[in-house]
Amino acid sequence: MYSTGSSFSTSLAIGDFNNDNRLDISVANDETNSISVLLGYDEGFANLTTYSTGSSPRSVAIGDFNHDDRLDIVVTNQYGQTLSVLLGYGDGSFANQMTYPTGSSPYSVAVADLNNDTRLDIVVANNGDQEIGILLGYGNGSFANQITYSTVSSTNHMPYYNGSQPYFVAIADFNNDNRLDIVVVNKGDDNIGIFLGYGNGYFASQTTFSTGSDPSSVAVGDFNNDARLDIVVANSNANNISVLLGYGNGSFANQMTYSTGSKPCCVAVGDFNNDTRLDIVVVNQMSRDVGVLLGYGNGSFARQALYKTGLYLQYVAVGDFNNDSRLDIVVAYSYDDNIGIFLGYGNGFFSSPTRLSTGSEPNSIAVGDFNNDTLLDIVVTNAGINSVGVLLHYNRGTLAKKITFASSGGSHLRTVVTGDFNNDSLVDLVVANYATNNIGFLPGHGNGTFGTEMMTFIGLDSYPYAIAIGDFDKDNELDIAVANHGSNNVDIFLGNGTGSFVRQINYENSFDPLPSVVATGDLNNDGGSEIIVAYNDTDNVHIYVPYDTSSFASQMIYLTGSDPYSVAVGDFNNDSRLDIVVANRHDNNLGVFLGYGNGTFGTQITYSTGATPYFVAVGDFNNDARLDIVVTNNNDNNLGVFLGYGNGTFATQMTYPTNSYPGLTSWPCSVAIGDFNNDARLDIVVTNSAANQVGILLGYGNGSFANQISYSSSYSPQSVAAGDFDNDTCMDIVVANYDSDSIDVRLGYCNGTFGDPITYFTDRFSFLRSIAVGDFDNDTRIDIVVANYGYDNIGVLLGYGNGSFTKQITYLTGSRPASVAVGDFNKDNRLDIVVANSNDINVSVLLGHGDGSFTSQMTYSTRFLAMSVAIGDFNGDTRLDIVVTSSDGNRVGVLLGDINLVFVKKMTLNTGLGSRPRSFAIGHFNNDDRLDIAIANSGTNNVGIFLGNKNFYFTNQTIYETGSASRPYSLAAGDFNNDTQLDIAVANYDSNTIGVFLGYSNGSFSNQNTFSTGDSSGPCSVVVTDFNNDTLLDIAVVNYVTSTIGVLLGIGDGTFADVIEIGIEYQSLPFSIDVNDFNNDGKQDLVVANEGTDSLNIFLQTC
Template identity: 60%
Template sequence: MYSTRSSSSISIAIGDLNKDNRLDITFINNNTGTIGIMLGYDEFFPIQTTYATGTEPYCVAVGDFNHDARLDIVVANRDSNTVGVLLGYGNGSFENQATYSTGSNPWSVAVGDFNNDINLDIVVANAHDNTVSVLLGYGDGSFANQTTYSTDSYPLSVAVGDFNNDNHLDIVVANYDGNTLSVLLGYGDGSFANQMTYSTGYEPFPVAVGDFNNDIHLDIVVANFDDNTISVLIGYGNGSFANQTKYSTGSSPIALAVGDFNNDNQLDIVVVNRDDNTVSVLLGYGDGSFANQTTYSTGSRPKSIAVGDFNNDTQLDIVVANFGGNTVSILLGYGNGSFADQTTYSTGSDPQAVAVGDFNNDSRPDLVVANFNDHTVGVLLRYDRGALKDKITFAPADGSRLRNFALFDFNNDSLLDIAVVNYGTNNIGVLLGHGNGTFGNQMVLSTGLNSHPYSITIHDFNRDGQADIAVANYGSKNLVTFLGSGNGTFENQGRYGINFDFAPLMIGAGSFNKDGRSEIFVAYDDIDYVDVLVTYDIGSFADDVKHSTEHWPKSVALGDFNNDTHLDIVIANQFDNTVSILLGYGNGSFTNQTTYSTGTQPWSVAVGDFNNDTNLDIVVANRHDNYISILLGYGNGSFTNQTKYSTGSGELFAAIGDLNNDARLDIVVANDDNTVSVLLGYGNGSFANQTKYSTGYRPWPVTVVDFNNDTRFDIVVANFGDNTVSILLGYGNGSFANQTKYSTGAAPRSVAVGDFNNDTLLDIVVANFGDNTVSILLGYDNGSFANQTKYSTGSGPSAVAIDDFNNDNRLDIVVTNWNDNTMSVLLGYGNGVFTNQTIYSTGTSPSSVAVGDFNNDTRLDIIVSNGNGQSVSIYLGYPNEGFFKQMRLITRNGSRPKSFAIGDFNNDGQIDIAVANSGTNDISIFLRHANGSFGNQMAYATDSSPWSVAVGDFNNDTLLDVVVANLDSDNVGIFLGWGGCCWRFQQRHLARHYCR
């Protein structure tokens, strides 16, 4: 148990704040208005477990002697003339030793497979016999009787390696009284050749092998006890060695080990100096030579050494057995050849030797120590109970009344930062981490007057790859966001936000339905449900930019008239009898207009390639001339003079399409005499005489599409005088069936067609000038339509267009409102239903609207012709994301949910929710379906007042479990997942402290 020294530590988070690969704890002290940080540290090897050996255990080695994937121990018992084998259980404990006879006074032991039977064998140096003993392993943990081989005088150390590259292990022995090394080459059947000797320094003791010059041949290093040197003998790869080269060490070198301590891929040497109480590190150059020693302090009378990565930082560390201090010393490596000061851990009496291995299969290196005077081996398991240093305190501000916080890397420096919620000062604070457990000064972001922020969550809400912050404000009952820049700074309260009916207590965020959009879960104070919010791009448009036209621009259309891939504009100017051409630059701006003459009172304009030259042409309906004008395009932005074709009386609108399936564009015109005229094109820019079809009273707008999916164009026309639309189904030969009428609102003045409910069938939207609405008529697959549904617009809706303005793959509507000089945007939900209008100001008397991307930013823009303003207005679109309520998850009456957690509880690839219900003493589980909806809650009883919930796999069965903190019961309950949609009964664990 660790004290926070606060009576109200209310929130906690975990992360590695100082980059030491240890988790640290951050918490809030509500009563003192501070943040507390406890840095984690590793206790490594605090407690040894001892096992009896023979007398005077002097050396130890490890290996798997019985093929059970668990490490075993072999120890040389010097005074018993035996080796003891302790078989491991794999949990850090061992069987009692089984002993095997050796020669007299065994000092050193090593293991290897000497007869190539994949079973480990043992070799022992017998000091008083001048022999080595080889004990061949049977692979079941037992060994054959020894076979002895002669050495030089007083062999004290032994090592193994393949010195002649024949894939058979050989033996090298350090002969203390002979001042030599003995090399015994192995035959691969467990027997060995007679020794070859090589001179060393005086009283050679420990020996080790490695490739010091990178020639793929093993070399030998031996420490000369009385010379205070080491000798390096370079191997030729044939079993013979060069004469020694000596390097100075400390006093009485008694043990050594080999490893790459500075990560240069060259082997280095570390030597134990008994009488100096030091270790010497000699860095290798990779050519067989070494730098001068660097020394580090150890405990008293160090006797043995081993290397391993003890703190999981991928750098080699050192462990030393201190005979005089009854300790082992750990020196952590920095990876550059230098080491930290030692940390010591208690052993038994007179630790003589140390070795490293993972004895309990937890992927952490453990230690085994031979305790000479205890006649035991001690096993020190790498133990990690999550020890914490005393807290460090950070005080954000007086009166801040901290409520919550989150850890994240906000400035992309790979260091964790902190965001804190300051309830009392109506702001949040961001403290950037330095990577050593300390933080910079708080950067304050206001959440609004009397907002009283309560909870915080981190996610990328605007999908720019940077972390943003969302804050739930208890006082102002809303959610605000701060959009991150990636350098640790934030935009003040971004465009995302939403108001709530109740005070929010807890929020969390993620992208749970795999559509890339953020979702937020909100739990409210004393309210029996949880809301799910989703980020949504509602789209928006910049203030209009006006471009001059001639007098009374009546209609507008778009096309690329000069083949530069940028959209251009054509405008019908009613009272000047012209059309204006404005060529686009592709950045949202346009050239000044160029005008071309038309007939009298041009009322509408449309664009298409009438002569199949790949250049766009223009058709104009002239209201008072009873003919249409055709202006053929040259493809450079200029046009021929008009060619006229007769129509009915007072034609108002023109539309184009291939009405007879001859791959040539035709024209249909709505006439003021209650007809439409069809003019079939010849494909050379000329047209046949008109054919008329009856419509309703005073047809105005007209368009052509295929309503009944028969690959033939049909006609829809809005009848201004009788509040209907007429549908004329096409036969595919240029002729049409009689009209079928459907009711609209009053004075329908414009019509557009699209699939509003994603059923692959075309629907109709009509702008009703007389009752300030638009009508939606959803289409059936036979060319008929449902009754209208109306949505309010501004006053006098005069024109309508459709497209996807917010890039959600759902069609939206834009309407110009003649009387109040506005346009209305209604976003579609994709099911035939639309949002309420968003209104934008236009010029005077907006009469026509069109949609296109004028600045090549993949966002659609809008152009409006202002009839009485002699201008067109251009509105450039931009993203504008916010939150809206997607669904509500109902808990039980009186449940008062306080916390929630998310995870895939039934392994179906969908993210589910667990909610802690403080009022009904249970948790609710909501399983998510593949369509994004949630099933009904499943309730599981807890103890009193569950306040916080978290999830994790606590029993390593790959199924998520749930843990709940029960406030009034002072305990936590654990529900183990059962592979589907249910959990086992909770297990209770006492909690001496609780937090709110």
């Protein structure tokens, strides 16, 4: 019980006063002229903190009056004829009051932005002056002088008329014009007055609507689901409430009345039975009870259900005080100096009240999270001591032989799993922290205690909801799959065996609707884990397989010469480590970077070339097992060959002309290397852009070459590649022609000569810049990829194996693709493509499907405009890396490749209309070494069995009933009758039972046998293990409603002893349970995740 220090508490308000994500309560204490503020924290409500107000505080409301994201309090002081404003500090404490004059006897206060300036304003009912007052806020915590509006009815001319007596105010938009209006209860006139707002802080004169006798309170809501606001009024002398249905234009139908207890003095509304229909709660002062009237959603209500208190009631407010997503009720006991909280069960019924002491005469309550701990706190006006009292929320409860781990920073814990994530043979914990957007790793110490939680951030507003563990990358280390409600996806975190995890980049892996349940298993016997996912409010589940998209780390940059225009890769010093060579176009040299084998490189070593080196390639031209270099000297019309010494250095270049006769401008642009005459000696093919020729230089095998043999080409041949396109073992060539928007294929005759070109046109103005070849559809036939510079895409031409090709299929890239290269980046034995985007600061990677098609591009930043690209494994991890040159600076960048797993949908399992699958159990139900799936279908009250076949195929669902209105929530599998066949245990939430289905060897099961978990217990999560070391499997279940653990010891024949209950904290609301040996004593322990206390409990076995 929490005292307000007053015997006459008359009003309450709710809000978050200290920015801890927990709602607080303010109570008005009439006798002590104070308000009481109760700040919310984890174990009930803290001791009261009081703050002085004016004389006889009557009503309290909350809002952020100074735009500091901290809730403040406003109180009407009835005898002081003032308002008190207390600015909040965000930690549950408040500044001293600032007062503002009102009219006579200010009775009620409400808060909203009445003039659409984003600053909160105040409305007060001045009972003694028959008016309402409006104080417009300045947004800094101060307010203008009040503007008043009369509440007197012009038709009331009774000889002993005592005035309208405005008693209670509320604010809402009654005419759907997006401007706030005001409703005031006129106690003296037995009516309510509606002041329609103009949206500028001014209002029309009131329009009145009759109520019952002596109306004292009003609440607003849409009672008939017509998107028009309605009104409910408590009529104190008529012993009823009035419901006035709104027409949406500011007018209302005649009242409908519903009987209450004696002298109803206050009403509030909320959905108390989670049927999306608003209900009403009323406090009956003289009969000293609380009435709840459930709404039918058509504007009518059931008869009230009464909750006796035996105490004088003054005020009522509504909020979720125990974070169970079910509305609760708080009332002010004015003469007993306390408030009472009725916890809701979510079905329209409520617990007996918990009484909390406040100040003297609490008469008004407001509820909010004053310290941002996600728990509701309470502020109470204490009229008897002229103060407000703040009660911060917390949850009480103790239990022996448990260890509690509180969540961090209001994390709203959602899931807990166990495993050895750091390979120390000790059990660790991993949790999903919903509110803080991370997963937490708690390393186990082996004695039942755990280390400090280490967080891995998922993403802003990701809201992780469910976790499963498996081995997704087949490295024998535990990985984590996280289902995220906020980002609508499932993330993969790869474990490295040290307790740390690497989040994989999630490319457009968005699910709809929200993924809520995830489980893992090796469903295709490939040694890795797949996942099964269920969603909110769906009738199917999906199976996803991990897919490696590869990723590339932030690049390392090395300085080059001026304008590095081309790059190639090779091992120039025979140390089994790849090196890099670039052509520095404006410096007329080559730069060689020797690799260290760890992804880093030495500084550039330069070698002089001819004028404007344009393209560079690598090969062993003199058959000495040492790599050599060839470069196109564009402005010198020749090729330069640098013979390698095998130690990373090179001889001076030897040049070979590329023009057919002296003086002809050829402008050699690109080369490709191959054995074109089958003499086991490398030859060179070069594109001569200015001469519109392709040149062949046959190699002698000693590093020298014959004079060029020229072939006419289409306009401006830009790039060339070589391969056997017709499967005749002779090398062919393909040329990309920049100005003619075409590709020329020349088939080789194996003697160094070639046939006439076969031309394939691309789109006009595509301006082909680069070409590469590879087998993209795994048909052993060479295909072509070309960079279409003019259209920001690449074109793929699939080969028929006879030297002809399909029409190009295009894929978008970045801006101005200038270079392409081909390799298997994700190690799936399917060729992929990388593109340098010369007008973007990135490269594009398109993963191959192995059928000739590709994924959409994934881009990786280069921090400079990308010109030329090449690939190789620079750090010896068997994954391809990328090297790219800059077109806007003197740099080369290296991007190291790494694994990156995402989930790709493989198939869908339909679970039946309205099934709402909620939990999985995976195991061998028919002994065929293929995993099968059991699903708890909470919507259709059954368990569905899918038997696995080859390649992710499953039989149609076979269902087993769990009983009418049982709502199966959780599944676990084990052999309960020692017949070596897996059986199933299911937690039936609504029927408060554990159901057991005994399995037969063919994948079928017996009918359900049930075991009670206790009345109204709400079993929601179940695990199976041997708790008492008798070699017989037992069952443990957490009961959400009663906040207990139930243990059912197995008899060994498929039956179980009566449940043994273990209490947890009151209203801890456990929702998840797992089992393991946390202290290495050979006994199975339990870990329980609690929603109400946002904590973990570890229960260690002691016997």
